[in-house]
Amino acid sequence: MRVFVFILIAYLLGSIPSGLWIGKIFYHVNLREHGSGNTGTTNTFRILGAKAGITTFVIDALKGTIATCLPALFGVSVNPLLFGFFAIIGHTFPIFAGFKGGKAVATSAGVLLGYSPIFLIFLLIIFGIVLYLYSMISLASVAAASVGIIGVLVFPACHFILTSYDPLFMIITLAIATLIIVRHRENLSRIRQKKENIVPFGLNLSHQKPVK
Structure with missing residues (x-):
């Protein structure tokens, strides 16, 4: 019973839609109606700016x-x-936001x-x-999630970072890495079309040209 209570607490903690609430309370903006419509860190950065984006990332982590x-x-x-x-x-499926949440990257990092x-x-490197x-x-x-999958399967055998297998x-x-990859399927489709959103730095080696 005690374990169930803490599982519920963990789920409710995760369900706090920080980006959505920050947008509505402090900026009077509903993130679902702007950009990608996602309430996670990336769309918060894009729509509300660095301060809101960093705050959202920290809370989600x-x-x-x-x-x-x-x-x-x-x-x-x-x-x-x-x-x-x-x-x-x-x-990912927050009870406080109609079970429509973020893509789990920041919370997984946390x-x-x-x-x-x-x-x-x-993985951050x-x-x-x-x-x-x-x-x-x-x-x-997606790349970090994919390397995470390889890491848990291979690293313990090499005694690199992870020294033993923990089932x-x-x-x-x-499960988490697969969830992250699946949640980014629309982004991967845009990448193939050369239309994915990019950050204002880096080399953009795949020459994305996002639709404005």
Whole structure:
């Protein structure tokens, strides 16, 4: 019963639609009606600016970190990834926003921060490299998720970053990474059409020309 209560708390934490609420309360803007219509960090940056975008990213990441730390904070003998996973589910399908949430990148990063910060740093490096080369947050997110899948399958065998196989960590990472990739399917379609949104820096090696 106690575990169920903390799973519910983790889900509700994840369900806080920070970008949507920040837009409505402080900017009187409904993010669902602008840009991609997504309420996550990227669209918040694009529509509301850097201050709102950074705030949204921090809150969304903290949702994952706090949920992952619940067992340590309250002495619950359960793998913390279980709670982190439900925070991600909450972020993706938030009860406070009609079950239409973000793409889980920031909250997933927060979960990794609470569970395996070195692995997170490695994936952030991959994210940063791809972002600089191709100027697309979407592609960088998909690349980091894909490398995450490879990492949990291969790294323990090589004793690189992850020193041993953790079945739950592997299953949840595979599930989260797959979710991130699936949630970016529209972005991947636009990338193939050379119409994906880009950030105002980097090399844009794939020569995207987003529709204004």
